[in-house]
Amino acid sequence: xKYTYYPGCSLEVSSRSYNDSALAVSELLGVELVELxxxxxxxxxxxxxxxxxxxxxxxxRNLALAEKYDRDLVVPCSSCYTSLMKTASYIQExxxxxxxxxQALQAAGLEYKGKVNIKHLLxxxxxxxxxxxxxxxxxxxxxxxxxxxxxxCQIVRPLHGFDxxxxxxxxxxxxxxxxxxxxxxxxxxxxxxxxxxxxxxxxAFRMQKDLLLCAAGNDAEVIITVCPLCHMALDAYQKxxxxxxxxxxxIPVLHxxxxxxxxxxxxxxxxxxxxxxxxxxxxxxxxx
Amino acid sequence: MEKKxxxxxVDDEPIVCDSCKKILTEKxxxxxxxxNGEEALKTFKKGDFDIVIVDLKMPGIDGMEVLRSVKKSxxxxxxxxxxxxxxxxxxxxxxxIGAADYVPKPFTPKELGxxxxxxxxxxxKLVAEKAPKKGAxxxxxxxxxxxxVYHPERVWVKxxxxxxxxxxxxxxxxxxxxxxxxxxxxxxxxxxxGSCPLSYRMDYTPREINAMxxxxxxxxxxxxxxxxxxxxxxxxxxxxxxxxKITDIMYVLKNLAMKDKRFLKKAKSPLLSRYFVDIxxxxxxxxELELTLRFFLRTNPKAILKHSFMGxxxxxxxxxxxxxxxxxxxxxxxxxxRKAEALGGLR
Numbered sequence: 001x002k003y004t005y006y007p008g009c010s011l012e013v014s015s016r017s018y019n020d021s022a023l024a025v026s027e028l029l030g031v032e033l034v035e036l037x038x039x040x041x042x043x044x045x046x047x048x049x050x051x052x053x054x055x056x057x058x059x060x061r062n063l064a065l066a067e068k069y070d071r072d073l074v075v076p077c078s079s080c081y082t083s084l085m086k087t088a089s090y091i092q093e094x095x096x097x098x099x100x101x102x103q104a105l106q107a108a109g110l111e112y113k114g115k116v117n118i119k120h121l122l123x124x125x126x127x128x129x130x131x132x133x134x135x136x137x138x139x140x141x142x143x144x145x146x147x148x149x150x151x152x153c154q155i156v157r158p159l160h161g162f163d164x165x166x167x168x169x170x171x172x173x174x175x176x177x178x179x180x181x182x183x184x185x186x187x188x189x190x191x192x193x194x195x196x197x198x199x200x201x202x203x204a205f206r207m208q209k210d211l212l213l214c215a216a217g218n219d220a221e222v223i224i225t226v227c228p229l230c231h232m233a234l235d236a237y238q239k240x241x242x243x244x245x246x247x248x249x250x251i252p253v254l255h256x257x258x259x260x261x262x263x264x265x266x267x268x269x270x271x272x273x274x275x276x277x278x279x280x281x282x283x284x285x286x287x288x
Numbered sequence: 289m290e291k292k293x294x295x296x297x298v299d300d301e302p303i304v305c306d307s308c309k310k311i312l313t314e315k316x317x318x319x320x321x322x323x324n325g326e327e328a329l330k331t332f333k334k335g336d337f338d339i340v341i342v343d344l345k346m347p348g349i350d351g352m353e354v355l356r357s358v359k360k361s362x363x364x365x366x367x368x369x370x371x372x373x374x375x376x377x378x379x380x381x382x383x384x385i386g387a388a389d390y391v392p393k394p395f396t397p398k399e400l401g402x403x404x405x406x407x408x409x410x411x412x413k414l415v416a417e418k419a420p421k422k423g424a425x426x427x428x429x430x431x432x433x434x435x436x437v438y439h440p441e442r443v444w445v446k447x448x449x450x451x452x453x454x455x456x457x458x459x460x461x462x463x464x465x466x467x468x469x470x471x472x473x474x475x476x477x478x479x480x481x482g483s484c485p486l487s488y489r490m491d492y493t494p495r496e497i498n499a500m501x502x503x504x505x506x507x508x509x510x511x512x513x514x515x516x517x518x519x520x521x522x523x524x525x526x527x528x529x530x531x532x533k534i535t536d537i538m539y540v541l542k543n544l545a546m547k548d549k550r551f552l553k554k555a556k557s558p559l560l561s562r563y564f565v566d567i568x569x570x571x572x573x574x575x576e577l578e579l580t581l582r583f584f585l586r587t588n589p590k591a592i593l594k595h596s597f598m599g600x601x602x603x604x605x606x607x608x609x610x611x612x613x614x615x616x617x618x619x620x621x622x623x624x625x626r627k628a629e630a631l632g633g634l635r
Binding site: 009010012013014015016017038039040041043044045046047048049050051052053054057058061090093094096097100101103104105107108109110153154157158159165166189190191193194195196198199200203207236272274275276277 | 464465466467485486489516517519520521522523525526533535539540542543546555556557558560561562564565568572573574575576577580583584598601602605606607608609613615616617620621623624625626627628629631633634
């Protein structure tokens with residue numbers, strides 16, 4: 001199966017291990033990811049706060065570029081996924097916005113007809129490839145590994161439709177397909193506060209503390225994420241959060257594609273397993 | 289022990305004053321006396337009396353004037369009129385003004401005692417009625433305070449001059465933007481505020497923001513920290529029983545606030561947005577290193593040291609690149625951005 005791939009700025013600049021592992025796992029599962037040529041930033045929450053029309057236009061440029069190919073657009077970052085999905089749906093719903101975006105696109109010699117189908121990478125694996133197919137490719141079952149499935153907010157909200165907005169289960173089922181055990185994790189869709197980390201660290205840390213406590217309290221040996229921003233928040237800031245609240249958190253955080261890669265026996269170097277700031281624990285090193 | 293009731297006896301006949309004082313002191317009251325109206329009013333002003341017994345007919349300031357004056361300054365004080373045989377009609381008149389009862393002269397100690405007991409009984413009943421009942425304090429919480437004070441976290445006690453505050457165009461701006469269409473459907477149930485992980489730190493909760501947008505309280509909304517606290521997790525949006533896209537309304541409000549420097553004094557987020565916009569317009573993509581450096585240089589230079597240590601660790605793990613990558617067709621992107629700007633944005 002061939003898809004157009006939109007990695008987004010974070011995967012290019014600060015979460016390269018997510019990009020590497022996503023490409024490696026996809027290749028093994030027969031998912032061909034062709035990078036969208038000359039893609040630009042989706043605007044994320046930050047540009048959208050500044051001026052919505054320009055931010056939507058930035059997304060529309062990506063959609064217009066993707067429309068040239070008759071393929072679904074795959075996005076591994078939840079923030080980019082929401083930005084692109086939101087733009088696509090508002091172009092359909094709001095005539096005034098559609099008109100203005102078309103004028104902006106036309107000025108740049110582009111056109112978007114509204115035909116691109118956007119999917120998150122997890123959605124592709126779960127829906128298009130299927131858990132049975134993934135299970136059949138598993139070479140090393142991650143038996144007994146206790147995994148906290150962290151979805152974050154923007155993969156299931158606002159109503160994207162591919163999983164429940166408050167109690168999603170796709171990641172849980174994927175973990176089971178890999179032979180590991182999803183732990184009880186009621187905070188699975190709580191916000192990680194990543195959009196506030198630069199402007200209000202104290203608030204963001206408080207939100208991350210709740211997440212880490214929930215994972216630690218349910219004996220998780222690893223947390224997996226579906227968004228580079230959630231990964232950064234929980235991995236890079238974990239030590240700082242622990243220091244602020246007096247906890248010695250040591251829970252490794254992996255991109256979900258890295259965990260899949262381990263079960264599919266992809267060499268750990270190719271997956272960038274050791275690039276996390278939280279050191280790996282015994283439970284994980286057993287599979288490397 | 290309860291405080292003794294205090295009585296002021298006023299009569300121009302010293303013998304009446306003395307006998308009253310004797311009878312009432314024996315019954316457990318604190319008693320003071322005055323021989324004329326002027327002295328009575330002076331004593332009354334200084335002391336804390338519960339009952340005043342005053343002779344109706346006195347030279348100078350008479351009983352009627354004393355009654356009026358007492359009732360004017362302390363309406364809760366009971367006044368008893370002492371009347372001679374010929375002055376009963378005046379006593380009735382006094383009752384109309386507010387006297388509690390009258391004592392016809394001459395009176396026996398027993399008669400005085402009876403009348404005083406009746407007044408005391410009536411007073412204690414009234415006091416009991418006025419005392420807060422069980423649950424009354426709870427009810428008070430929901431009542432608007434009688435004195436209107438500035439209380440930033442509760443909009444309903446704020447001293448707002450509605451005619452000045454109303455900005456109808458504000459509501460229309462919100463309604464005409466994607467996501468803001470349904471703001472009028474809000475029924476103030478508060479599900480959004482209850483769901484929001486950050487409402488506890490907001491000047492106004494999302495529910496209050498909705499109500500304020502509808503009321504046209506433009507300046508209060510746009511200068512509040514609520515709009516910059518929203519972390520865009522969309523929990524309010526998916527839970528709203530009226531399908532109001534509250535997160536999107538927050539974006540509309542951020543956009544509106546961005547256009548006016550008055551609203552951006554305290555918040556740091558607008559500055560981050562500006563730098564981000566600048567970087568994306570220059571390269572077509574974001575570059576986290578430059579964004580973080582510029583932002584912290586301006587807001588908190590000390591934090592750079594802390595972050596650079598983390599940055600170094602990430603760099604050593606080949607997690608991020610030092611130099612920004614510019615897209616090939618940056619001119620196409622800039623043309624598009626300029627056109628969108630020329631269109632005047634969404635509003």
